Amino acid sequence: xxxxxxxxxxxxxxxxxxxxxxxxxxxxxxxxxxxxxxxxxxxxxxxxxxxxxxxxxxxxxxxxxxxxxxxxxxxxxxxxxxxxxxxxxxxxxxxxxxxxxxxxxxxxxxxxxxxxxxxxxxxxxxxxxxxxxxxxxxxxxxxxxxxxxxxxxxxxxxxxxxxxxx
Amino acid sequence: xxxxxxxxxxxxxxxxxxxxxxxxxxxxxxxxxxxxxxxxxxxxxxxxxxxxxxxxxxxxxxxxxxxxxxxxxxxxxxxxxxxxxxxxxxxxxxxxxxxxxxxxxxxxxxxxxxxxxxxxxxxxxxxxxxxxxxx
Numbered sequence: 001x002x003x004x005x006x007x008x009x010x011x012x013x014x015x016x017x018x019x020x021x022x023x024x025x026x027x028x029x030x031x032x033x034x035x036x037x038x039x040x041x042x043x044x045x046x047x048x049x050x051x052x053x054x055x056x057x058x059x060x061x062x063x064x065x066x067x068x069x070x071x072x073x074x075x076x077x078x079x080x081x082x083x084x085x086x087x088x089x090x091x092x093x094x095x096x097x098x099x100x101x102x103x104x105x106x107x108x109x110x111x112x113x114x115x116x117x118x119x120x121x122x123x124x125x126x127x128x129x130x131x132x133x134x135x136x137x138x139x140x141x142x143x144x145x146x147x148x149x150x151x152x153x154x155x156x157x158x159x160x161x162x163x164x165x166x
Numbered sequence: 167x168x169x170x171x172x173x174x175x176x177x178x179x180x181x182x183x184x185x186x187x188x189x190x191x192x193x194x195x196x197x198x199x200x201x202x203x204x205x206x207x208x209x210x211x212x213x214x215x216x217x218x219x220x221x222x223x224x225x226x227x228x229x230x231x232x233x234x235x236x237x238x239x240x241x242x243x244x245x246x247x248x249x250x251x252x253x254x255x256x257x258x259x260x261x262x263x264x265x266x267x268x269x270x271x272x273x274x275x276x277x278x279x280x281x282x283x284x285x286x287x288x289x290x291x292x293x294x295x296x297x298x299x300x301x
Contacts, residue, residue, distance in 0.1 A: 024178060027241075028203040044300065045270055052272070055203065055241055063205075117280045124246050132242040140276040 007080035007162070008041040013073070019061075019089070020068025027062060031055035034076055042078065046162065049141050050076060050083055053158045056133035057087040060156070063130055064095060082161040091154035096147070099154060102134050103145045112139040170221050173214025177204055183237075185214060185251065187221075192228040196255055199236035202244030211247050215254065222258030230259050233266040234274055235298045249281045256283075262292050269297040 012034060016022060031054040039047035054074065061072055070090035077084045091099075109115045116132070116139035123131055134156075137143040143158040167190045175183035183200035204210065232255065240248065256263065265282065267274040275297075284290045 025203060025205075028177075028201075031203075032239075045272075048272065051239065055239075059241065059243070113276070113280075116277075117285070120245060120280060124249060127246065129243070132245060136242050136277065141272050 007078075009079040010038065010041060010077070012037070012076045014075075015071060015073050017071035018069045019065050019072050022062065022072075027055045027058035030058055030074060038078065042162075046078065046083060049143070049160055050078070050085065052141055053083075053085040053137055053143060053160075054087075056137060057085060057156055057158065060130070060133055061087060061089040064091075065089065066092065066095075078162070080162060082159055082163070084157065084159045086155055086157045088153055088155045090152055091149070092152075093149070096149040096154050099134075099147050099156065100149075102131075103147045106135060106138045106145060115139070171214055171217040173211045175200070175202065175204055175207055175210040183207070183210075185211065187214075187218065189225070189227070192226060194222075194225075194227045194230040194255070194259060195233065196230065196251070197233045197236065198248075199238075201239040202237070202248075203239060203241050205243060207244045207247045208250070211251075215247075215250055218251065218254045218258070222254065225258070227259045227261060229261045230255060230263045231266065232263060234278065235266050235268055237274075240273055245277070245281060249283075252282055256289060256292070262294065264294055264296060266296045266298055269299045271300075 014030060016026070031051040034054055035047040035051035038050050054076065058072070058074065067090050073088035075086040106112050106115065112135070116135040119135055120132060134145060137158050138145060141160065143160050146157040148155045167188050170187045170189055172187070173185045174181050183202050186197045188195040188197070232252065265278070267278055282289060282293060284293060
């Protein structure tokens with residue numbers, strides 16, 4: 001049996017600075033554009049996953065940005081091993097700790113879907129904005145999340161293995 | 167076929183999302199299409215909700231079809247408004263509900279059942295799914 005040829009390797013890096021110059025829905029623009037690009041080479045499901053990850057992660061940055069002069073960085077890599085989306089932005093140590101707590105809670109949960117369901121219901125009761133994007137990436141899209149903090153910048157990573165993707 | 171009400175989301179001057187509610191011979195059709203990507207979709211769809219609250223109670227509806235197969239994307243900001251619309255429809259009707267959804271869409275397969283509140287036995291009993299492949 002012959003092995004299938006390796007998948008196309010694709011990498012995209014986008015930097016926007018200053019963040020305050022953003023006009024319009026940049027999360028949508030990047031998510032949809034990368035979806036369209038990926039579906040040229042990969043099954044639609046991969047493009048959809050990238051769209052959700054990019055949209056939710058960029059949206060989080062826009063909704064929580066404190067410094068209009070700061071830089072937003074997006075890096076997307078995909079090959080036959082997997083899809084990796086990284087988003088980097090300026091954040092306070094308190095913001096990092098809050099994100100890390102959410103990521104840790106998701107990683108520790110053996111039922112992330114249940115955690116997502118409970119959180120969704122609680123937040124809806126108070127009509128709280130945000131707080132669902134990261135959970136969605138894990139519970140709905142099976143991404144593995146990682147977060148790091150260095151020199152006042154938070155990097156959020158969402159990774160999805162593609163081995164076995166039809 | 168009688169269109170009862172209609173809601174849309176405008177973004178950048180273009181209509182990007184529609185929710186059409188129609189009635190035909192005792193069947194109610196709630197059809198979602200387009201994309202939900204805006205920051206605050208509830209602001210765009212509050213009139214639709216108000217009209218549904220007025221129009222649905224007391225109407226004779228034997229069955230309901232909720233169709234998501236033309237909904238291409240929904241960000242997490244859109245979850246509450248989808249839940250609001252669904253909740254209203256279930257509360258105002260009593261018959262079976264057929265949910266049409268895309269077969270290969272993580273949101274529609276994984277999160278939609280949560281938004282439908284399928285954990286509740288009364289909802290689950292009334293609900294069936296039709297999974298539709300994308301063309």
